[in-house]
Amino acid sequence: MSAHDEMIGQATPPQGVLARFAAFRENKPHIFLLLLMMAVALLMMDPRTWVLLTISGLAMGAMVFLMASGMTLTFGLMNVLNLAHGAFISLGAFAGASVLVWLSAQASEPSLLINLAAILPALGFALVVAGLLGLVFERLVIKPVYGDHLKQILVTVGGSIIIMELIHVVWGPNEIPVPRPEALTGAFLLPDALPVIGGVALEKYRLIAVVLGLAIYGLMTWIIERTRVGILIRAGVESREMVEVQGYRIRLLFLGVFVAGSALAGLGGAMWAMYREIITAHMGDELMISVIVVIILGGLGSIKGCFYGAVLVGLINLYVGYLEPRLAAVATVGLMVGVLMWRPQGLIPVIKV
Amino acid sequence: MAESILSLSGVRADIDQYHILHGVDLEVPAGELTVLLGRNGAGKSTTLRTIMGLTTVTQGKVRFRGEDITGQPTPRIARKGIAFVPENMGIFSLLTVRENMVLAAVDGPMDPARLDWVFDLFPPLKKFWNRAAGNLSGGQKQMLAIARAIIEPRELLLVDEPTKGLAPAIINDLAGAFEQLKQQQVTVLLVEQNFNFSRRLGQSAAVMNDGGVVWSGQMTELADNDDLQHELLGLGLGEHQ
Ligand SMILES: Nc1ncnc2c1ncn2[C@@H]1O[C@H](COP(=O)(O)OP(=O)(O)OP(=O)(O)O)[C@@H](O)[C@H]1O
Ligand SMILES: [Mg+2]
Numbered sequence: 001m002s003a004h005d006e007m008i009g010q011a012t013p014p015q016g017v018l019a020r021f022a023a024f025r026e027n028k029p030h031i032f033l034l035l036l037m038m039a040v041a042l043l044m045m046d047p048r049t050w051v052l053l054t055i056s057g058l059a060m061g062a063m064v065f066l067m068a069s070g071m072t073l074t075f076g077l078m079n080v081l082n083l084a085h086g087a088f089i090s091l092g093a094f095a096g097a098s099v100l101v102w103l104s105a106q107a108s109e110p111s112l113l114i115n116l117a118a119i120l121p122a123l124g125f126a127l128v129v130a131g132l133l134g135l136v137f138e139r140l141v142i143k144p145v146y147g148d149h150l151k152q153i154l155v156t157v158g159g160s161i162i163i164m165e166l167i168h169v170v171w172g173p174n175e176i177p178v179p180r181p182e183a184l185t186g187a188f189l190l191p192d193a194l195p196v197i198g199g200v201a202l203e204k205y206r207l208i209a210v211v212l213g214l215a216i217y218g219l220m221t222w223i224i225e226r227t228r229v230g231i232l233i234r235a236g237v238e239s240r241e242m243v244e245v246q247g248y249r250i251r252l253l254f255l256g257v258f259v260a261g262s263a264l265a266g267l268g269g270a271m272w273a274m275y276r277e278i279i280t281a282h283m284g285d286e287l288m289i290s291v292i293v294v295i296i297l298g299g300l301g302s303i304k305g306c307f308y309g310a311v312l313v314g315l316i317n318l319y320v321g322y323l324e325p326r327l328a329a330v331a332t333v334g335l336m337v338g339v340l341m342w343r344p345q346g347l348i349p350v351i352k353v
Numbered sequence: 354m355a356e357s358i359l360s361l362s363g364v365r366a367d368i369d370q371y372h373i374l375h376g377v378d379l380e381v382p383a384g385e386l387t388v389l390l391g392r393n394g395a396g397k398s399t400t401l402r403t404i405m406g407l408t409t410v411t412q413g414k415v416r417f418r419g420e421d422i423t424g425q426p427t428p429r430i431a432r433k434g435i436a437f438v439p440e441n442m443g444i445f446s447l448l449t450v451r452e453n454m455v456l457a458a459v460d461g462p463m464d465p466a467r468l469d470w471v472f473d474l475f476p477p478l479k480k481f482w483n484r485a486a487g488n489l490s491g492g493q494k495q496m497l498a499i500a501r502a503i504i505e506p507r508e509l510l511l512v513d514e515p516t517k518g519l520a521p522a523i524i525n526d527l528a529g530a531f532e533q534l535k536q537q538q539v540t541v542l543l544v545e546q547n548f549n550f551s552r553r554l555g556q557s558a559a560v561m562n563d564g565g566v567v568w569s570g571q572m573t574e575l576a577d578n579d580d581l582q583h584e585l586l587g588l589g590l591g592e593h594q
Contacts, residue, residue, distance in 0.1 A: 231452045235445045242443040245405060246501075247431035247459045350447070 030298075030308035030347045033339070037312060041319040047196045053318040059206035061314030062213020063275065065307050066268030067287060068294040069220060070261015076237040076301015076350055078254045080142055081149055083156040085265055085291065086284030087163035088130045092266025093273035093283060094171050096126035097178045100274070104179055112183035119181050123270050130266020133163070134259045142258070160285075167281040175280040178273045184208060209271055216264070217307050224303055233257060237301045237350050289329075290317075293336045299346030308347060355382040358509055358540050359404065363413035366403045373399045375564040376413065381509070381557075384538040386531065388551040388572060390586060391561035397544040398440050400561065401511045404542075405437045406430045418508070432459070434508030438515065440544075442498040446487025450478055450497055453486050457501035464505075471500045474530045492523035499530060503539075510534070510541045516550055528553055548586070552576045560585040 025032045042050050071085045100107050103118035141159045145151040187201040224230035236243045236250055243250050265284075272287065273279045294313050298305025313332055320331035339347060357380040366374040374396050381387050389397050402408045404415055406427040415423045422430055431437070445453055454463060472479040475496035481489060486497055495515050502510050516524045524547070531554050534541060545551040551558070555572035568575075568585050575581055 228455065231448060231456055235448060235452075235456055238445050238447055239443065241407065241427075242439075242445065243456075244427040245407070245431055245437050245439070245443065246456055247428050248456075249426075249428045 029343060030305065030312075033312060033347070034308060034315075037315055037319070041315070044319075044323060048200045049322065051190075051197045051200050052202070053322055054315065055202055055210065056206050057315035057318035058311060059209040059213075059275070059314070060317060061311035062209050062217075063268050063271050064287070064290050064294055064313060065213055065310035066216060066264050066271065068291040068298075068306050068310055069303060070258070070264045071291060072295040072298065072301055072303070072306045073233065073237075073257050074254070074261055075295065077233060077257055078146065078236075078240070078250075079149075080146070080254075080258075081152045081156065082142065082258075083153055083288075084137065084141070084160035084163060085262075086286075086288035087160040087167075088133065088262045088265040089269035089272070089284035089287055089291075090167055090279070090281050091133060091163060091284075092126035092130045092269030093178075093279045094167055094176070094281075095129040095266065096122040096270025097176055097273050097279055098171075099125045100179055100181070107179055107181040110182050115181040115183040119184075119274075123267055126266040126270035127263045130269070131259050131263030134262025135255070137262070138255055138258045164281045164285075171281075173281075175278055178277050178279055180205065180274050180277050184274065205275060209275065212271070216267075217303075220303055229253075229256075290332060293332055297336050297339050297346055299349040301350040302346070302348040305346055305348035305350075355384055357381055358383040358418055359542070360416045361400070361404070361413065362416075364400075364403060364410055364415060365412040366399060366408045366410055368399070368408060373408070373564055374403060377403075377561075377564070377566055379559055379566050379569070381540065381542050383540050385556040386535050386541040386543060386554050387557040387559065388555035389542060389544045389559050389561065390546075390548075390551060390575075392587060393546075395561040396564040397561055398513055399564075401437065401439075401513050401542070401544060404430075404511060405435065436502035436507040436510050438498045438502050438510070438512045440513040440517070442494050444486045444489075444494055444497050444501070446485065448486055449483050450486050450489070451482050453497055453501060454478075454504055457504050460505055467504060471504060474533065475500055475526075492519050492526075495519060495523075495527065499527070503534065506539075508540065510539060512541060513544045514546060515543070516545065516547045524550060548582070 038054065041053070045053070067085075067089050070088075071082060074080050074082055099122035100118055103121060106114050107118035109115060137159060141155050142152070145155055184205045187203045188207065190198055190200045190202065192198040222230075224233060232243060232248060232253055236253060240250050243253070269284060269287075272283070276283075290310075290313050294309040295306055296309075297312065298307070298309030312335060316331050316335050317328050321328040343349070359379075359381040361377050361379040364374055364377040364379075365372065377396070377400055379389075379400070389400065391397050399408055403410060406422075406425055406429075410423050413423070414421055417430075417433060417435065420433075422433065445456070448456075454468075475493075477489070477493045478496055478500055481493065486494065489497060499512065499515060502512070515527055519527070528550060531541065531543070535554065535556075543551070543554065545555075552572065557569070558572045558575050559566050559569035560575075561567065562585070568581070575585075
């Protein structure tokens with residue numbers, strides 16, 4: 001059978017510095033844009049400020065990633081537009097905050113270990129409550145409107161209003177202060193001896209948010225890349241029909257993804273609550289602008305694109321917010337428009353059949 | 354003729370507002386390779402899609418091993434043991450060859466011995482095991498599409514025009530693979546325009562025209578009768594290269 005054993009076309013490595021740079025820009029647009037943004041910011045401010053803003057931007061990116069990852073998968077897999085996603089973020093925030101208030105004895109101890117006895121249940125509760133609501137929401141609201149974007153927009157906006165009203169009923173109409181656990185307040189001081197950036201104070205909570213965000217990104221990447229369910233999700237994003245032809249129930253897969261995505265939105269909301277230390281029922285809607293920018297920017301349906309999109313949105317928010325606060329929101333949308341002009345399918349497009 | 358494993362009776366199907374199938378009657382005998390022939394647009398692909406539940410039946414019945422499967426959801430039909438290789442092959446181009454095969458083996462990990470057999474049939478799959486399937490050549494993609502359908506034993510294979518756009522050498526390889534399936538008495542329903550390929554492999558045959566089956570019988574009957582070929586398929590003498 002050697003007749004058609006021909007090699008699969010292999011691109012010859014590009015020659016010359018410029019060509020290599022162009023190849024890098026086209027092949028790794030997410031890394032390219034990230035480095036470019038960080039470099040430009042570094043030129044415009046002093047290095048200590050830059051370190052501070054970068055960590056904060058990464059922290060914001062990590063939390064927005066959690067909130068956005070579910071939405072990008074539900075859209076990529078089933079073409080479902082869930083505009084109630086923001087309400088899941090709010091719900092997670094309130095659920096998490098309730099547990100923190102309830103366990104305030106543990107949360108106000110200075111020991112991290114005792115704090116964890118409040119933080120983990122809070123995050124876990126946010127995850128479970130948002131996930132369960134996701135289960136009910138998919139069956140009652142989303143299922144009847146598969147394949148019809150207009151109806152999806154109408155019913156999910158309606159569903160969103162209902163969830164927010166329910167939050168008002170349960171937690172009252174006012175904004176609620178969230179006690180940040182004791183061990184997560186304060187900052188690490190970088191030793192003065194460090195060149196250039198010595199003496200910078202890094203808020204502990206932001207560092208922890210970055211670590212948690214990276215851990216969950218790692219876990220999701222592992223699931224998507226290595227497990228059978230992950231293969232199925234990628235296959236489903238490419239062709240729902242062929243997944244069914246192979247004997248898998250795509251609706252069930254989608255339900256699982258929807259529930260997981262809702263749970264992650266809740267987790268992101270709870271983390272955001274501890275970050276902001278104050279929550280309102282509408283916080284999710286405010287975050288939805290960033291979420292939508294992130295999933296369009298990253299390429300609909302791509303987890304990796306979602307992660308880098310979120311980091312880019314977080315960074316530009318902090319950088320521009322520092323340089324010219326009034327332009328922070330404009331910059332976020334400007335970033336999206338700029339990327340779409342360069343790459344209409346987003347940074348890491350998922351090809352659909 | 355062997356007992357039929359699949360039978361369609363009076364199957365009508367619409368796509369949007371168009372009536373595509375106007376009462377298809379078709380019997381697929383167990384353990385044989387049946388070729389479904391017909392001109393472009395006759396409704397061959399739609400018939401296969403209808404069997405898989407991908408196109409909705411508006412009238413008539415599809416029976417598989419005696420059971421009425423009309424209107425059942427596609428995954429359930431697939432799990433009854435029907436594998437389908439669509440006209441566009443339907444491989445997942447972003448997944449690797451291995452991942453495509455992993456999904457095809459619905460009952461769990463692939464049987465190593467069977468995988469070796471598949472590799473013997475289609476050596477390029479072994480070579481490009483961890484490459485993205487989208488980078489395979491057209492012939493290799495077709496091999497992958499067929500390999501997915503046979504990585505686990507199935508009751509019935511539906512294969513839509515596997516030779517489309519392929520070079521003669523590869524068509525020959527594919528024919529070899531089908532010969533082996535025939536020896537194992539796997540039931541195959543093969544849509545094919547290439548008459549030489551059909552004649553070489555087919556045991557039974559059915560010819561479609563304008564959304565219905567207009568002739569069915571033994572392949573030898575059709576192969577030996579030039580007038581019949583001319584009438585049913587528009588094939589002239591000397592047209593089978
Ligand atoms: N999605 C669709 N929408 C409208 N008409 C369709 C659609 N798919 C198929 N048809 C029509 O249905 C008829 C049968 O198509 P089908 O693909 O089943 O034919 P076929 O016998 O497989 O043809 P070919 O040999 O060209 O593959 C054709 O007239 C075709 O135009
Ligand atoms: Mg066809």
